Amino acid sequence: MKKITILGSTGSIGTQTLDVVRNNRGDFEVAALTAGSNVERMAEQIREFSPACAVMKDEERADQLRNFLRENMPEISCEIWYGMDGFVRAATLPQVDTVVAAMVGMIGLRPVMRAIEAGKDIALANKETLVTAGHIIMPLAAEHGVKILPVDSEHSAIFQSLNGEKKDQIETIYLTASGGPFRNTSRGELERVTVEQALAHPNWSMGKKITTDSATMLNKGLEIIEAKWLFDVDFDRIHVLVQPQSIIHSMVGFRDGAVMAQLGTPDMRLPIQYALYYPDRVFLGGERLDFEKIAEIHFEKPNTEVLRGIPLAVEAGRTGGSMPTVMNAANEYAVAKFLNKDIGFLQIYDIIEYAMEHHSPIADPDLEDILAVEQETYDRLEHM
Numbered sequence: 001m002k003k004i005t006i007l008g009s010t011g012s013i014g015t016q017t018l019d020v021v022r023n024n025r026g027d028f029e030v031a032a033l034t035a036g037s038n039v040e041r042m043a044e045q046i047r048e049f050s051p052a053c054a055v056m057k058d059e060e061r062a063d064q065l066r067n068f069l070r071e072n073m074p075e076i077s078c079e080i081w082y083g084m085d086g087f088v089r090a091a092t093l094p095q096v097d098t099v100v101a102a103m104v105g106m107i108g109l110r111p112v113m114r115a116i117e118a119g120k121d122i123a124l125a126n127k128e129t130l131v132t133a134g135h136i137i138m139p140l141a142a143e144h145g146v147k148i149l150p151v152d153s154e155h156s157a158i159f160q161s162l163n164g165e166k167k168d169q170i171e172t173i174y175l176t177a178s179g180g181p182f183r184n185t186s187r188g189e190l191e192r193v194t195v196e197q198a199l200a201h202p203n204w205s206m207g208k209k210i211t212t213d214s215a216t217m218l219n220k221g222l223e224i225i226e227a228k229w230l231f232d233v234d235f236d237r238i239h240v241l242v243q244p245q246s247i248i249h250s251m252v253g254f255r256d257g258a259v260m261a262q263l264g265t266p267d268m269r270l271p272i273q274y275a276l277y278y279p280d281r282v283f284l285g286g287e288r289l290d291f292e293k294i295a296e297i298h299f300e301k302p303n304t305e306v307l308r309g310i311p312l313a314v315e316a317g318r319t320g321g322s323m324p325t326v327m328n329a330a331n332e333y334a335v336a337k338f339l340n341k342d343i344g345f346l347q348i349y350d351i352i353e354y355a356m357e358h359h360s361p362i363a364d365p366d367l368e369d370i371l372a373v374e375q376e377t378y379d380r381l382e383h384m
Contacts, residue, residue, distance in 0.1 A: 001026070001027060001028065001029050002027060002028050002029070002097050002098060002276070003028075003029045003030075003031045003093075003095050003096050003097050003098075004021075004028055004029070004030060004031060004096065004097065004098045004099070004100060004276070005030075005031055005032040005033075005034070005090050005091055005093060005096045005098075005099045005100070005115075005120075006018070006030065006032070006033050006034070006099075006100045006102060007034050007087065007090070007091060007099060007100065007101050007102055007103045007108055007111055007112075007126075008034060008035065008036075008100075008101075008102035008103035008104065008108070008125075008126075009033040009034060009035055009042070009045055009102070010035040010036070010038040010041040010042055010045070011035075011102055011103075011104060011207055012207045012210070012268075013100075013102035013125045013151065013268065013272065014033075014035075014100070014102045015041075016268050016269050016272055017100050017102060017123075017272050017276075018030070018045060018048075018049065019269060020269055020272050020273045020276060020284075021049065022048075023284075023285070024273075024282065027277075027282075028276070030049040030050070030051045031051055031052055031053075031090075031093050031095055031096050032051050032052060032053045032054065032055065032090035032091075032093055032096070033045055033046065033049070033051050033053075033054045033055070033090075034054070034055040034056075034086070034087050034090050034103070034111075035054075035055070035056060035057070036056070036057045036061075037056070037057060037061050039056070039061055039064045039065050039068055040068070042054055042056065042065055043065060043068050043069060043072070043073065046069065046073075046076060046078050047073055047076065050076075050078070051078060052078065052079065052093070053078060053079040053080070053081060053089070053090060053093075054078055054079075054080055054081070055080075055081045055082060055083075055086035055087055055089075055090050056080070056081075056082050056086075057082065057083065057107075058082055058083060059082050059083070061082065062080050062081065062082035062086075065080050066080050084107075084110060084111075087103075087107070087110070087111040088110060088111050088114045090111070091111040091112070091114055091115040091118070091120065092114050092115055092117075092118040092120070096115075096120055097120065097121065098120060098121045098122070098123055098149075098276065099111075099112070099115040099120045099121070099122055099123070100123045100125070100151070100272075100275075100276075101115075101122055101123065101124050101125055101126040101129060102125045102126065102151075103126050104126070104207060104209055104210070105126075105128060105209075105332060106128050106132065106325075106328070106329070106332075106370075106371070106374050108126040108128060108129060109126075109128060109129055109132065109133055109367070109370070109371075110367065112124075112126065112129050112137070113133075113136070113137065113140065113367065116137070116140050116141050116144055116146045117140065117144060119144055119145070119146060120146065121146055121147040121148075121149060122141070122146065122147070122148050122149065123149045123151050123272070123275040123276060124148055124149065124150055124151055124152075124275075125151035125152060125272075127152070127219075127222045127223070127226060127328075128328055130225065130226040130229045130230065131222050131225045131226060131324050131325075131328050132324055132325040132328055132370050132374075133367065133370055134225070134226070134228070134229030135229075135320075135364065136366070136367065137229070138229050138230075138232075147278070148230065149274075149275035149278055150226075150230060150271070150275065151268075151271050151272055151275050152223065152226070152271065153249050153250075153266075153268060153270075153271050154175050154176060154177075154223055154227075154249055154250040155223065155226060155227060155230055155250070156249070156262070156270075156271030156274055156275065157176075157248075157249035157250035157251075157261070157262035157271075158173055158175075158227065158230075158231060158250045158251075158252055158262075159230075160262045160274065161250070161251065161252040161260035161261060161262050162231070162252060162260075163279075165252070165254070165260070167231060167232055167233075169254050169255050169256075170231065170233055170237065170252060170253070170254060170255075171237065171253045171254055171255045172237050172238075172239060172252070172253035173227055173231060173233055173237060173238045173239070173250070173251075173252055173253075174239050174240075174241050174250060174251040174252070174253065174259075175220060175223055175224065175227060175238060175239070175240050175241070175250050176240075176241050176242070176243040176246075176248050176249060176250050176251070177214075177217065177220045177240055177241070177242050177243065177302060178214070178242070178243070178244055178246045179217075179242040179244055179300065179302065180214040180215040180216075180217065180307075181197060181198065181200050181215055182197075182198075182215055182307065183242055183244070183300070183302075183303060183307070184303075185306070186306070187306050187346070190306065190345050190346050191344060191345070191346055193215075193344070193345040195338065195339055195341060198211070198212050198215040198338070198345060199211050199212065199215075208339055209332070209335055209336075209339075212335045212338065212339065212348075213309070213331070213335065215345075216307060216308075216309040216335075216345075216348055216349070217302060217304070217307040217308075217309035217310050218309030218310075218312070218313060218331055218348075218352075219309070220240050220302070220309065220310050220313075221309045221310045221311075221312060221313020221314060221316075221317075222313055222328070224238050224240070224310070224313060224314055224317065225313060225314075225316075225317040225324055228317060235314060235317060235318055240302050240310060241299050241300070241301070241302075242299065242300040242301065242302050243297065243298070243299055243300075244298060244300070245294075245297065245298065246266040247263055247264075247265075247289065247294065247297055248261050248262070248263050248297060249261075249262050249263065249264060250262065263289060264289060265286065265287045265288065265289060267284075267286050267287070269284060269286070270284060308349045309349070312327060312349065312352050312353065312356070313327060315327075315356070316328075316356060319361055320361070320363075321361040321362050321363045321364065321365060322359070322361050322362040322365045322369060322370065322373045323356060323359065323361045325365070325370050325373045325374055325377070326355050326356055326359045326361075326373060326377050327352055327355070327356055328374075329355070329373070329374045329377035329378060330351055330352040330354070330355035330356070330377055330381060331348070331352055333351065333355075333377070333378055333381050334347065334348040334351035334352060334381075335348060337351070351381060351384075354381070354384055355377050355380065355381060358380060359373075359377070
């Protein structure tokens with residue numbers, strides 16, 4: 001029985017991970033769960049999965065969870081921790097085999113690094129880990145003999161397409177994208193886009209931040225940087241193709257002209273389950289592709305002149321050092337402002353550009369440098 005910690009259990013990836021566990025109870029034991037502020041959902045998860053410990057982001061939420069459990073589930077025995085120390089403890093429990101890194105944002109970076117140092121395999125859904133610290137994470141994983149198993153659907157598709165192949169024979173990686181809700185929208189129309197429209201993704205069910213990143217195409221830019229680190233390829237060999245039906249989740253072209261693709265319905269449980277069971281496959285219920293009903297599979301080039309997330313991220317990735325941290329932090333800041341209806345949709349790009357233009361990159365940042373640069377970026381944007 002594999003023992004797992006889920007960092008970010010109440011979010012979209014976390015809840016779908018628990019759905020995989022729920023459907024395969026004999027194969028997994030949940031050792032620890034962590035969350036930000038959703039006390040009631042955490043309590044429900046504790047009742048169902050009986051983890052040894054649960055962690056909330058701060059002491060106030062931890063106290064609320066303790067009180068809720070005491071009043072409503074007095075029979076439950078679960079240690080409640082809080083804060084970064086709690087996240088790290090949960091990620092490094094001796095009995096844990098795999099840590100599912102499903103936290104959104106830079107808060108997940110330190111627990112993932114400590115988990116790697118403790119010899120835990122990482123099922124990675126947190127984009128910021130590799131975007132800001134790929135130069136640290138990949139060598140660290142190699143040093144400790146740890147597997148980094150991608151949970152993101154596109155990177156899982158590449159990982160699956162490479163099964164049995166050699167990375168040094170890759171010619172091109174094709175990252176596919178749905179294109180989000182605005183792939184055919186003009187700049188003028190984007191100036192009037194609402195939060196509700198940005199969150200209406202045509203194919204996938206995701207959290208608000210990631211859904212907004214899909215609308216700006218910034219998520220695909222982040223995935224390019226992740227792919228560079230995961231598969232040890234340079235940026236010139238990573239191409240984005242819009243595939244609106246979300247049937248092909250990504251492809252790998254090899255030096256002999258062969259192309260391997262992973263296809264499936266848009267169901268995040270598949271890459272989650274693949275990471276948890278790797279290298280095995282087990283049954284997963286749900287809709288199957290019906291090829292007799294698929295008239296065509298359509299591809300488009302991404303509209304990078306209007307949806308500028310990809311070129312901004314690639315610029316940051318090529319610059320390297322601390323610049324991806326600035327780009328990522330500025331995006332987090334701008335998306336939060338947009339979701340709060342303080343700025344317009346296109347201003348997300350303006351804020352990212354401003355932050356990048358006003359930063360002098362650090363060539364080889366360590367963890368403390370990365371976290372300091374993140375905070376400096378937030379501070380600069382508050383006073384722009």
